[in-house]
């Protein structure tokens with residue numbers, strides 16, 4: 291069966307029919323994320339069509355499934371990896387070391403040495419100590435400096451923890467050179483799930499100002515890394531991928547004339563819409579006869595894959611076989627014995643009033659940041675080891 295996607299049709303809640311056919315024909319005895327590889331390919335092509343000359347470095351943490359990495363290698367994607375395990379995964383699936391960047395600004399020294407040994411030559415940094423680690427363990431490597439993003443219109447901002455300010459960035463470029471590294475450029479991240487391309491403007495304006503200051507200071511920068519932020523459809527309107535990416539690139543080219551190399555790091559925007567989670571209702575209840583609130587408990591929750599419901603920031607789309615029945619609001623919660631395991635309460639979810647235990651619930655567009663958060667190894671960092679003595 292071949293699926294044909296209109297290049298730019300994914301901003302609507304069109305159910306990818308290959309997924310639906312697969313899901314409908316099977317039963318599942320635990321919450322299961324089903325990914326459609328052809329949908330990933332379609333999304334890669336749609337993003338690439340808009341990004342043009344920019345290289346796509348897929349942000350592996352969004353979904354590191356072996357088959358997804360292998361497919362993206364076939365399509366010519368490059369990769370943004372954050373840890374030794376993520377780099378190893380990319381190389382194992384056939385990625386060339388030249389196409390894998392070590393984009394985490396917080397790296398273990400021994401992992402830098404290991405990566406350098408594997409042939410990885412491009413590293414991110416936002417602090418002096420990080421540059422010192424890179425210089426000591428990957429002497430002569432290329433580095434880009436990550437800038438802090440002050441204003442984010444994203445639904446899942448990545449501000450504060452990552453990046454440095456302009457003055458420090460300029461100092462770090464000098465310092466990198468003094469350490470014998472090759473400071474090649476700068477990076478930023480507008481924040482994940484930035485729904486409209488126009489929302490990039492303030493960040494790009496600020497970055498262009500810093501970029502120019504670096505050029506004025508004599509730095510020969512030839513790499514601009516525009517990070518991720520490309521959105522997925524979660525119910526609120528988003529720009530379609532090709533148009534979105536093209537508009538971002540247009541804004542980039544206008545503000546950064548003649549940059550030799552541009553790279554983009556879509557994660558969510560690449561894989562979210564290619565996945566659906568098959569879940570099940572465990573219980574529906576009210577807390578008293580007078581309780582206005584109906585509770586619906588699923589077999590998946592905040593600690594088993596739906597971590598991005600934190601703060602109700604990402605609002606997933608739910609679908610059941612009873613959606614033609616009368617609908618009503620409910621508080622939606624996960625199954626674990628932790629009272630923080632409530633998915634949506636401030637803004638209740640509308641689900642069929644006839645819903646009952648055992649019913650299947652599809653959670654749409656959940657291909658990004660779900661399996662990794664439920665795994666014991668998010669972002670390739672090993673889980674807490676347990677030793678009993």
Ligand SMILES: *Cc1c(COP(=O)(O)O)cnc(C)c1O
Nearest residue numbers: 349482518519520555556557558
């Ligand atoms: C997580 C991450 C991305 C991917 O972000 P999305 O919003 O999912 O596209 C890209 N770059 C870096 C450095 C990241 O940490």
